[in-house]
Amino acid sequence: MGLKRMDNVGIVVEDLGGAIDFFRELGLELEGRATIEGEWAGRVTGLDGQRVEIAMLRTPDGHSRLELSRFLAPPVIADHRNAPVNALGYLRVMFAVDDIDETLERLRRRGAQLVGDVVRYQDSYRLCYLRGPEGLLIGLAQELG
Template sequence: MAIKLENVGIAVRDLEATIAFFTDLGLTVVGRDTVSGEWTDTAVGLDGNHARIAMLQTPDGRGRLELFEYIHPEAIETTPTLPNEIGMHRVAFSVDDIDKALETAAKHGCFPLRGVATYEDVYKLTYVRGPSGIIVMLAEELKKTDG
């Protein structure tokens, strides 16, 4: 059986603010729609399912996020996910300049949970609390130079 990851879906409080955050980081909106009807009730498992959605894509075309803002049923607020909780955890992106990515995130009021760490001289990385409490990992691969 062949399998391929299509996208990661994330319910958000404010679709426009979340799109702005991810597009400022470099993703592109590849589609938008408002969905409802029997097919969405069946697929999602919610009666009266009605949502505004947007599909975003990474510049290389290989990663996609589907963001959805519920119109009905009303979205349920939860406490933000903690890094050690079971379940959907985070979305991770490689960036070429973590400092620049963090400046962009800060413009949206999004900051690291603690700071920027270095993993075995391979990556500088951090977890940022993004819009709607989404945990976003940003990682910059460190380039080794021969001296």
């Protein structure tokens, strides 16, 4: 049996409420929030004594999800949020939008900052990277035509 789908992308944040607000402004829908803890959770992640608040957000088409996590225990030990785009590991999450300019305007009111410029890739897309909540790198793509 082969791969069926990608269920979600997980991002660890400090301010869960602020991150939820930002991604809801982008257009994701909050499916739910929960606290994850117990022996079983630590066995999955390899973190004994794990206690995590999570929020699951869904794209409007229902196909993709973003899991935001705030670790209560154990404490966070590394911070990669402001790594440049050529750093190893997590790079960014790209979202397709209807209107990149309107989306940028809304997200700027939530603290987003454009990394470079909004550029046109051939006759296919307008693209940009921005720093969202806590410096997370987010990509936006508007299909042309």
